[in-house]
Amino acid sequence: MKSKTANSVNCSTCRDHQYVVSNKKGKVQATACKCFDCELCQGTGRILAEGADGISRISECQCADFNKKLKLFNQAGIPGKFVHESLGNFEVATPRHRLLKDALSHSRTFIKEFIQMKGQYSQGLIFMGEPGLGKTHLAVSIIKELILAHGVECKFVDFFELLRDIRHGYGEDISESEFMDPYVDVKVLVIDELAKGRNTEWELTILDHFISARYNDDDKVTLVTTNFRDKLDSGIGTEDSKKLSNASTRYTLEEKIGPRIFSRLMEMCKKVYLQGKDFRSERV
Incomplete structure (x- = not known):
């Protein structure tokens, strides 16, 4: 692979990441940049090397790891509207609320500790707050970095x-497990918009099975975003929140999903509160 010059950008297209991301059919996808060039295998992913016994064998090239990361990224199912989101462009500047800065810090700490513990880090994060504060931005940015x-x-x-x-x-005639298993089995999962909708008995039964399966496997890490809080008075009381009159200010997360699922989520995830003004409404 081509080397980089210190303190300079050799490729203006990918800024030396060697991949580019784009929105393809509603999902974020990554492809190798034109600058990516492996001199060892010439792009085949395999090399012929002679062993200590003098016998030449085909082995996987070091660039295969790069291609595996791109494949994992393209299978992650990240919505296309988050193509450019990263922890680096999450807005925390004044007058945005200090809790947003704390949420960004929690996200960076999570990645650091997850990698330090070589994936044996089982506690996830649950981002709680009103719509438009960047909960999904943070969750998506975390898995982007973990994958790539x-x-x-x-x-x-x-x-x-x-x-x-x-x-x-x-x-x-497709079973529930065919849809659920890929998400139940994955190492790190983002569940977005938890408790959205009516939460009927059937919906809660599916959710209970979903959460319980990941709860019982302590090798899995779950990141959750929700508009609902654990307590109605958690962060409620500002002038902005008093003006809001929607379900997320009238019900707790426990009331929406039930005590059993809520209890397990609280054990699985560290609570991260977000508060401030809806950045989407500010851009209108």
Whole structure:
């Protein structure tokens, strides 16, 4: 692979990451940049090397790790609208609330500790706060870095959309497990918009199975985003929050998903509160 010149950018397209990301059919996808060039295997991913016994054998080239990361990234299911989001461009400047800066710090600490413990880090994060504060931005940015920098298998799922797919699957004789297993089994999972919708008995049964499966496997890490808080008075009381009148200010997360699922989530994840003004409304 081409070497970099110290303190300079050799490729203006990828800024020397050797990959580029784009929105393809609603999902974020990564492809090798044109500047990527492995001199060892000429792009085949395999090299012929002579062993100590004098016998030449085909082995995997070091660049294969790079290609595996791109494959994992493209299988993660990250929504296309988050193509450019990263921890580096998460807005925390004044007048945004200090809790947003704390949330960014928690996200960076999570990645650092996860890598230091070589993946044996089982406690995830649950981002709680009103819409438009960047909860999904942070969760997506975490798995982007885990995949592309460290090769960790991660996936993203909007639970509301997963339920829709399961319902559709019933009509085609597709079992629930076929939809759920890829998310149940993955090392790091982002569950976005938890408690969104009506949360019927059937929906909560699916969620209970989903959470319990990951809870019982302490090798799995779960990142969650939700508009609901653990307590109605957690961060409620500012002028901005008083103006809001929606379900997330009237119900707690426990009331939405039930005590059993809530208890397990609280054990699985560290709470991270976000508070401030909706950045989407500020841009209108």
